[in-house]
Amino acid sequence: MISTEQLYQTLQQRFGFSRFRPGQLEALTALTAKHNTLAVLPTGAGKTLIYELYGAITQQLVLIVSPLISLMQDQVTTLNVKGEKRAAALTSMMTYSEKNWILRHLHEYHFIFISPEMLSQDQVLSAFQSTQIGLLVVDEAHCISTWGPDFRPEYLLLGQIRHQLHDPLTLMATATATERVREDIKQKLQLPQATEIVQPVDRQNIFLSVERFEAQTDKEERLVELVAKLKKPGVVYFSSKKKANEMAELLAAKTDCKVAAYHADLDSETRFKVQQQFMQDQLDVICATSAFGMGIDKNNVRFVIHYHVPSDVESYWQEIGRAGRDGQQSVAILLYQAGDEQIAAFLSEETVPQENEIHYYFQQNAPQVAGDEKANLIWFYKQHGYSEAQVQNSFASRREQRVTALRKMMGYVRTPDCKRQYIQQYFDQVQDVATNPEHCCSSDEAQLDFGVLGLLATATPAQSDQSSAEWPAILKQLFNF
Amino acid sequence: MDATQLMRFLSPTSPRRLRVIENILVGKRTVSTLYWGMRYHQLSWLGYEKKLSREVMDQAVHNLQTEGLVTVEQTNAQLTQQGAVEQQKLLQNSYQPQHLKIRLVVDVETFWQRLLLATQVVSEQSYQNRQYYPLQTSWQVKQTVKRWFRQFHGADLQTVFYNFWQDVFADLPSDQASFMSRLLVGHERPGDTLQQVSRDFQMSETEARLMEVDLICQLAKLVSQAANSSINALLAGLNHSLVSASANQTLRSFMAGESLEVISRKRSLKLSTVREHLLEAAIMLPLEQFDYQRILTPELVAQLESRLNGFPLDEWQFKQVEDLPVDFWQFRLLEILRSKKADDKH
Numbered sequence: 001m002i003s004t005e006q007l008y009q010t011l012q013q014r015f016g017f018s019r020f021r022p023g024q025l026e027a028l029t030a031l032t033a034k035h036n037t038l039a040v041l042p043t044g045a046g047k048t049l050i051y052e053l054y055g056a057i058t059q060q061l062v063l064i065v066s067p068l069i070s071l072m073q074d075q076v077t078t079l080n081v082k083g084e085k086r087a088a089a090l091t092s093m094m095t096y097s098e099k100n101w102i103l104r105h106l107h108e109y110h111f112i113f114i115s116p117e118m119l120s121q122d123q124v125l126s127a128f129q130s131t132q133i134g135l136l137v138v139d140e141a142h143c144i145s146t147w148g149p150d151f152r153p154e155y156l157l158l159g160q161i162r163h164q165l166h167d168p169l170t171l172m173a174t175a176t177a178t179e180r181v182r183e184d185i186k187q188k189l190q191l192p193q194a195t196e197i198v199q200p201v202d203r204q205n206i207f208l209s210v211e212r213f214e215a216q217t218d219k220e221e222r223l224v225e226l227v228a229k230l231k232k233p234g235v236v237y238f239s240s241k242k243k244a245n246e247m248a249e250l251l252a253a254k255t256d257c258k259v260a261a262y263h264a265d266l267d268s269e270t271r272f273k274v275q276q277q278f279m280q281d282q283l284d285v286i287c288a289t290s291a292f293g294m295g296i297d298k299n300n301v302r303f304v305i306h307y308h309v310p311s312d313v314e315s316y317w318q319e320i321g322r323a324g325r326d327g328q329q330s331v332a333i334l335l336y337q338a339g340d341e342q343i344a345a346f347l348s349e350e351t352v353p354q355e356n357e358i359h360y361y362f363q364q365n366a367p368q369v370a371g372d373e374k375a376n377l378i379w380f381y382k383q384h385g386y387s388e389a390q391v392q393n394s395f396a397s398r399r400e401q402r403v404t405a406l407r408k409m410m411g412y413v414r415t416p417d418c419k420r421q422y423i424q425q426y427f428d429q430v431q432d433v434a435t436n437p438e439h440c441c442s443s444d445e446a447q448l449d450f451g452v453l454g455l456l457a458t459a460t461p462a463q464s465d466q467s468s469a470e471w472p473a474i475l476k477q478l479f480n481f
Numbered sequence: 482m483d484a485t486q487l488m489r490f491l492s493p494t495s496p497r498r499l500r501v502i503e504n505i506l507v508g509k510r511t512v513s514t515l516y517w518g519m520r521y522h523q524l525s526w527l528g529y530e531k532k533l534s535r536e537v538m539d540q541a542v543h544n545l546q547t548e549g550l551v552t553v554e555q556t557n558a559q560l561t562q563q564g565a566v567e568q569q570k571l572l573q574n575s576y577q578p579q580h581l582k583i584r585l586v587v588d589v590e591t592f593w594q595r596l597l598l599a600t601q602v603v604s605e606q607s608y609q610n611r612q613y614y615p616l617q618t619s620w621q622v623k624q625t626v627k628r629w630f631r632q633f634h635g636a637d638l639q640t641v642f643y644n645f646w647q648d649v650f651a652d653l654p655s656d657q658a659s660f661m662s663r664l665l666v667g668h669e670r671p672g673d674t675l676q677q678v679s680r681d682f683q684m685s686e687t688e689a690r691l692m693e694v695d696l697i698c699q700l701a702k703l704v705s706q707a708a709n710s711s712i713n714a715l716l717a718g719l720n721h722s723l724v725s726a727s728a729n730q731t732l733r734s735f736m737a738g739e740s741l742e743v744i745s746r747k748r749s750l751k752l753s754t755v756r757e758h759l760l761e762a763a764i765m766l767p768l769e770q771f772d773y774q775r776i777l778t779p780e781l782v783a784q785l786e787s788r789l790n791g792f793p794l795d796e797w798q799f800k801q802v803e804d805l806p807v808d809f810w811q812f813r814l815l816e817i818l819r820s821k822k823a824d825d826k827h
């Protein structure tokens with residue numbers, strides 16, 4: 001049995017911290033007592049530390065199931081940089097021989113990241129069946145819930161897969177989950193008795209603001225104004241790559257800030273450079289798409305602005321969770337223009353196949369076009385023995401859920417009452433109004449001067465001297481001459 | 482690809498096939514694409530933009546049309562008078578690539594990934610830093626650079642790289658040296674993205690990308706000639722032949738004297754495929770590396786030329802000679818021969 005003292009020791013030696021963040025110790029204590037655990041910790045609260053520390057202390061294989069294929073490699077790199085070399089990501093981007101090599105050498109690894117699709121492949125599953133798994137982590141566990149906005153049907157297999165892996169100790173981790181989603185997660189993973197560690201999702205150090213506009217030009221002007229005057233660094237979210245690119249250009253032209261777009265279309269060199277510039281405070285603002293997560297953990301983000309309305313409260317909350325991880329005052333601003341909800345509705349609806357599409361794909365055999373997500377989705381159900389009627393029903397209710405989810409999001413935008421209370425209610429975590437921070441939200445203080453929050457840029461942006469340097473200086477710096 | 486770049490590939494004197502221009506950029510090696518690519522002097526761009534979509538291509542054409550710079554008939558486009566003027570301006574005022582041809586024999590994309598990562602690794606080594614985020618590259622590139630570093634890390638790479646880059650930049654025009662140096666990644670220096678550099682140099686991203694690729698091509702050439710073994714090793718295994726592997730095999734049998742029928746049987750290829758292989762080889766290789774006379778006997782050439790002389794090459798029609806004992810592929814080979822004799826610079 002691992003003692004609390006040992007946990008603190010490892011925390012100090014391996015991570016250099018003397019204190020756990022809220023929820024971490026509770027989750028670790030539950031796990032070391034061999035309790036399956038559902039941990040709901042806000043983004044940036046250090047979910048990963050839980051399984052990293054558990055793996056370090058038990059020296060057993062930690063298998064992390066994650067839906068974020070694009071982030072897995074980043075997660076491995078992060079572990080590498082911290083000195084943990086025995087980490088790998090099994091992804092569909094690997095060649096056959098690479099994958100085989102890792103599967104034959106599982107015992108040499110401490111951390112393996114994998115997608116549910118990959119884990120359900122026979123060859124992969126049987127490799128893991130014959131190895132001892134110390135901890136199974138279901139990351140972004142809300143993906144298993146049909147009530148969650150990021151529902152992924154492949155996650156439905158995990159309950160079964162877990163049995164096939166001989167029921168290893170399991171950590172289900174998610175950033176935001178309502179009571180209903182939490183119940184659903186436990187039920188789908190067939191772990192109704194799991195210990196729940198739930199941290200408040202509320203982020204007291206983030207001022208919540210919504211601003212309304214009649215015309216797009218007004219909204220653009222306001223974005224330029226905000227980016228120019230707010231304390232950096234910051235992130236602006238868009239719902240399309242095209243708009244993210246355009247606005248990155250506009251902001252670069254109209255402000256003194258160093259700005260870059262960041263989305264799934266970037267090549268890996270550009271992605272790396274943008275990430276690292278941001279990490280090293282050489283970039284003031286990132287214009288990102290919501291569909292694309294960021295494999296970076298940056299503590300001092302001062303503002304998150306949404307240029308478009310997200311399609312549900314979970315996504316919104318997850319995205320603004322990038323602000324103020326250092327606990328310092330930060331702000332989340334949603335710029336809403338009448339009619340924006342139609343874009344959100346369209347994007348949200350687009351992800352769920354329509355009746356005629358379901359019928360069409362049900363007549364087809366295996367998906368013809370690689371990357372046809374809808375075809376793959378229907379194919380998944382068909383392969384797993386669902387009838388067309390069942391699938392039609394389940395997607396009909398899914399479409400309804402998406403509509404409801406957007407309505408709830410719009411409720412946040414429109415409510416004249418406290419935004420914070422609204423979020424707390426949404427996540428079934430209502431607190432006394434008295435616990436609200438002094439400066440809480442735009443419903444309470446519509447015309448709040450960001451200076452009051454200490455969020456006005458004091459000097460000109462921290463421009464790096466990178467751009468002005470000439471090549472001899474660059475070479476001297478690069479090679480330490 | 483944008484409208485400006487498309488203008489580069491068009492001509493004011495004759496219509497050009499948009500599908501050929503597109504297929505060359507995408508990198509399709511069909512004989513007809515390669516033949517017309519050669520006629521348009523576009524072969525060095527083969528596979529320059531593998532992800533080019535029809536949509537982007539159509540948009541570029543549409544933009545040129547709206548500005549009155551091209552006329553389009555079916556899928557052929559020709560520069561208008563105004564278009565020709567604009568093309569001249571473009572050729573004078575924008576970056577002109579000179580080294581793209583090396584792309585046909587060296588995988589410059591992988592070379593750049595290796596060199597960029599190696600530069601970062603050496604830069605961090607210069608600061609004795611072991612904890613850093615390495616550039617995200619393909620698994621193969623990562624493994625290659627790891628092995629490379631293991632082999633050479635004792636070789637004072639710090640000085641080698643410092644001197645190497647210094648020589649490279651000193652030889653380049655200063656704006657190009659500055660452009661390229663800003664792309665480099667290393668210790669506490671994440672490097673600028675191409676978009677950021679293009680913004681500062683007031684170039685379109687398309688033009689900046691062209692300059693980048695051309696500079697990388699130049700680098701590849703330099704490195705292949707470099708005396709230093711550690712730098713040189715970064716090119717290992719990246720050479721490929723001008724001709725696709727399968728066509729190359731056919732070519733070797735052919736040059737060894739085997740008949741087309743024998744090659745076809747031995748390699749279980751259709752005779753038409755064997756012929757296509759030979760045409761590909763003829764188009765891609767220098768004149769002297771292909772035995773034209775074995776297929777085009779002097780008598781046949783004389784017969785064909787008596788019909789075709791007096792017509793510009795691009796107006797030759799197979800139907801002018803189809804009653805003669807000649808196959809279309811032989812006719813095409815004569816066209817290739819003529820084209821090569823007329824200008825060697827393809």
Ligand SMILES: [Zn+2]
Binds near residue numbers: 417
């Ligand atoms: Zn409030």
